[in-house]
Amino acid sequence: MESSSAAKFGQCDNPEIIDLPIIDITELDYKTGKKVLDAFVTYGFLYLSTGSTPFTSSLLQRTFNVSASLFALPSDTKRNFWIESATNRGYTGERNEILDPAHQSAGDLKEAWNFGEFNVNGRLQQGLPAEVAERGAERELKEFEDACRATCERVLELLALALEVEDKSWFSKRHGRPSGSIVRLLRYPAQKQSDEKADVGAGAHSDYGSLTLLFQRQGQRGLEVRDNEGAWKGVEVVPKGCSGDVPPIVVNIGDLLSYWTNGLLKSTVHRVILPKSAEEDRYSIVYFCHPKDDEGLVAVPSHVVRDRGDMNEDETVGYGGGSQGKALTAKEHLMRRLEATYGTRK
Ligand SMILES: O=C(O)CCC(=O)C(=O)O
Ligand SMILES: [Fe+2]
Numbered sequence: 001m002e003s004s005s006a007a008k009f010g011q012c013d014n015p016e017i018i019d020l021p022i023i024d025i026t027e028l029d030y031k032t033g034k035k036v037l038d039a040f041v042t043y044g045f046l047y048l049s050t051g052s053t054p055f056t057s058s059l060l061q062r063t064f065n066v067s068a069s070l071f072a073l074p075s076d077t078k079r080n081f082w083i084e085s086a087t088n089r090g091y092t093g094e095r096n097e098i099l100d101p102a103h104q105s106a107g108d109l110k111e112a113w114n115f116g117e118f119n120v121n122g123r124l125q126q127g128l129p130a131e132v133a134e135r136g137a138e139r140e141l142k143e144f145e146d147a148c149r150a151t152c153e154r155v156l157e158l159l160a161l162a163l164e165v166e167d168k169s170w171f172s173k174r175h176g177r178p179s180g181s182i183v184r185l186l187r188y189p190a191q192k193q194s195d196e197k198a199d200v201g202a203g204a205h206s207d208y209g210s211l212t213l214l215f216q217r218q219g220q221r222g223l224e225v226r227d228n229e230g231a232w233k234g235v236e237v238v239p240k241g242c243s244g245d246v247p248p249i250v251v252n253i254g255d256l257l258s259y260w261t262n263g264l265l266k267s268t269v270h271r272v273i274l275p276k277s278a279e280e281d282r283y284s285i286v287y288f289c290h291p292k293d294d295e296g297l298v299a300v301p302s303h304v305v306r307d308r309g310d311m312n313e314d315e316t317v318g319y320g321g322g323s324q325g326k327a328l329t330a331k332e333h334l335m336r337r338l339e340a341t342y343g344t345r346k
Contacts, residue, residue, distance in 0.1 A: 014275075018225055018233035020045050022241065022248055024052040025154055033162030036155060037265075037304075040253050044268030045225055047239060047248035048155075048213075054147040057246045060215060063144045066137045067185040067283055070113050070129065077129055081113075088182060088338055089116040089126040094189065097341055100203030100271070101321045108202045109191070109274070115183040118142055145183050148287035149175075152211045155251060163261070163302035170300055171210070171260070180209065180290035180334040188222065188282040191274050201272030201282070205320030207254035208337045209290035209330075214250040220282040223250065226269040235270075254288070255318040255337075256330060259297040263311040264304070269319040293331035 023035050023046055039046035050060075070078075075093075083090035092114070095107030119125055124138055156171035167173075175181075188201040201222055214223070216237045223235040237247045258267040274282060299305055316323070322340030327333035 015224055015232055015234035015273075017236055017239075018043065018045070018227065020047050020235070020239065020250075022047040022049055022239060024049045025151075025158060026052045028154065028157060028161070030161050033158035033160075036158045037162035040159070040257075040265045043225070043227075044266035045235070045250065045252045045270075047242070048151070048251055049242075049248055050246045053151045053154075053249060055151070055215075055246070055249065059143060059147060060246055062140045063185075063215075063285060064217065064283060066132060066140050067113070067187070067285060069132045069135070069137070070185060071111065071187045071283075073129055073131060077131070078111075081127055081129065083114060083342075085338070085342070087116055087126070088180060088334070089114050092342075098203060098321065100205055100319075101340060104200060104203045106200065108200060108272075110186050110188045110201055110272070112187070113185040115141055115145070115185075117177060117179060117181050118145060120177075141183060144285075145287070148183065148213055148289070149181075151213060151249070152287070152289040155211055159257075160300075163300060163304045165300055165302045167301075171257075174291040174295045175210070175289065176292050179292050180288070180331060182286075182288045182290075184286040184288065186282075186284045186286060188272060188274055188284075190278050190281050191276070201274050203320070204269050204271040205341075206258075206267040206269055206318045206323065207252060207288060208256070208318075208334050209254040209288045210256040210260075211289040212252050212254055213287040213289070214252070215285040216247055216250065217283055218247060220278075220280070220284070222272045222274050222278075222282050222284075224271050224273055226271075232271070232273075255323070255333060256291060256295075256297065258317040259326070260300050261302075261305050262299050262308060263315050263317060264308050267318055290334065291330045293329065295330045296328060297326060297330070297333065 021039050078091045081091045083092045092112050094111045098104050098107045153172045160168045160170050221237050224232045227233050253265050255267045257265050322337035
């Protein structure tokens with residue numbers, strides 16, 4: 001149960017910063033894997049140095065441009081692409097999703113476009129507004145999604161190495177089609193100072209899949225992580241000691257990796273609070289990596305996980321709407337959580 005202070009939002013415009021490691025994943029070896037594993041055990045979060053991934057500043061800029069064009073469309077156009085419950089694909093407007101229904105009286109401030117996986121022919125399985133399709137948005141999103149999948153695959157292989165799983169592809173081979181994986185473009189409108197509730201950009205929650213990649217823009221902070229003592233800590237967009245022309249990629253684990261490791265890895269609670277000083281809208285892009293729909297929530301055959309033992313009675317995986325009780329498959333878990341966190345679906 002969340003403490004009352006943790007349940008309030010926007011209390012502090014400058015939260016203490018969490019010191020997450022910045023990891024270079026160029027080398028696919030035990031040493032790198034151990035850094036990844038240790039960060040996920042301790043924080044559930046880490047930074048990847050972008051230069052060690054397929055993401056270039058051009059690819060990121062192009063994807064953020066697609067995002068800006070999609071959000072700039074008239075409301076009526078956006079509503080024609082309203083999110084579908086069965087697929088979790090499409091557009092959702094401000095205040096429609098409530099990530100922490102037990103503690104939020106108003107919906108999350110954000111608006112979002114969810115793009116599900118591409119089919120075998122490299123085409124989106126959902127509509128795209130003509131205005132952006134004409135400018136090559138599908139191609140840009142595909143390139144972005146390919147880079148996300150490759151990055152997640154590498155992180156999953158590093159984890160298997162560090163957990164000393166005999167089959168190094170144990171995690172990665174559980175990923176593929178069909179899955180609930182989503183590229184999510186997000187826009188958090190700058191809040192009006194007068195609106196007390198405007199700062200709940202995204203309510204407290206853990207993520208539902210296996211891994212999450214988060215891309216942020218310089219000068220647009222907002223993400224906060226709840227530490228082991230229950231205190232909210234800010235996540236810098238560009239942490240100290242980070243060089244290069246693009247911010248590092250924030251990576252966190254979701255509920256599924258917590259289940260697969262009997263709770264050794266933490267699907268850490270986080271939220272987005274817009275600083276009161278923010279003058280511009282915040283844009284972020286998230287990739288939710290999900291395993292294949294029918295994958296079971298079983299433990300990975302690793303002595304590191306076995307040595308930790310089973311989860312205690314009082315240990316739970318996940319936080320936020322729909323996290324109570326254990327589902328049997330990846331899809332069942334995702335559907336439970338989505339049903340609990342969406343207010344109005346068309
Ligand atoms: O926009 C962000 O910084 C994070 C969003 C997030 O946590 C989510 O969409 O699950
Ligand atoms: Fe999240």
